[in-house]
Amino acid sequence: MAEATLSKPAPSGIAAILLGFLIPGGGHFLLRRSIRGALILFSVAVMFLLGIAMRGAFFQPQGGDLLNIIIYCGGFLADLCSGAFYFLAVAFGYNQPDVAGHVHDYGSKFLVGAGLLNILAMVDAWEIATGQKD
Amino acid sequence: MPKLSLTHFEMAIVFALLTSIVLGVVTKKTDKERLRYGLQTFGYFVVALFGLAWLMYLGHG
Numbered sequence: 398m399a400e401a402t403l404s405k406p407a408p409s410g411i412a413a414i415l416l417g418f419l420i421p422g423g424g425h426f427l428l429r430r431s432i433r434g435a436l437i438l439f440s441v442a443v444m445f446l447l448g449i450a451m452r453g454a455f456f457q458p459q460g461g462d463l464l465n466i467i468i469y470c471g472g473f474l475a476d477l478c479s480g481a482f483y484f485l486a487v488a489f490g491y492n493q494p495d496v497a498g499h500v501h502d503y504g505s506k507f508l509v510g511a512g513l514l515n516i517l518a519m520v521d522a523w524e525i526a527t528g529q530k531d
Numbered sequence: 532m533p534k535l536s537l538t539h540f541e542m543a544i545v546f547a548l549l550t551s552i553v554l555g556v557v558t559k560k561t562d563k564e565r566l567r568y569g570l571q572t573f574g575y576f577v578v579a580l581f582g583l584a585w586l587m588y589l590g591h592g
């Protein structure tokens with residue numbers, strides 16, 4: 398029974414992941430975990446906005462050696478996982494070039510960090526929706 | 532929007548705080564455990580921050 402539940406996810410699990418991807422914490426709101434959703438939304442939003450305020454650069458996928466591919470493609474995917482924040486920033490024309498400087502560098506890491514935190518939140522929403530945790 | 536400029540220490544503390552909140556929220560099963568884990572994680576971040584700072588300071592000579 399438990400295997401059947403894991404192998405065939407409930408529709409709300411996919412909905413929670415999709416909503417959580419678009420709006421950080423959205424999956425938790427959908428599953429009526431509002432306080433946890435609000436904490437996730439706050440954390441991801443603040444981290445993303447600080448990254449923008451520090452003029453961090455978004456990663457763009459690049460070829461080259463394996464390490465280069467992992468860093469740039471992974472960074473791009475992590476940036477993308479900030480969901481609506483990323484799409485809005487791109488839509489409003491945010492296009493910071495990758496320049497030297499510790500503040501810019503921290504900004505890029507904050508932008509990636511925001512996306513990574515949202516991935517954790519999406520996995521958590523999935524586990525809640527599929528009954529693996531409360 | 533003016534460019535925000537924080538010190539390494541301030542940025543690391545903010546990063547640790549926000550990351551600890553999410554790790555606390557997604558990791559444990561009860562609210563008490565979540566709060567405890569979040570605080571614990573933040574403490575580990577701060578200890579690692581000071582530890583690495585001293586290591587770099589002493590290693591630099």
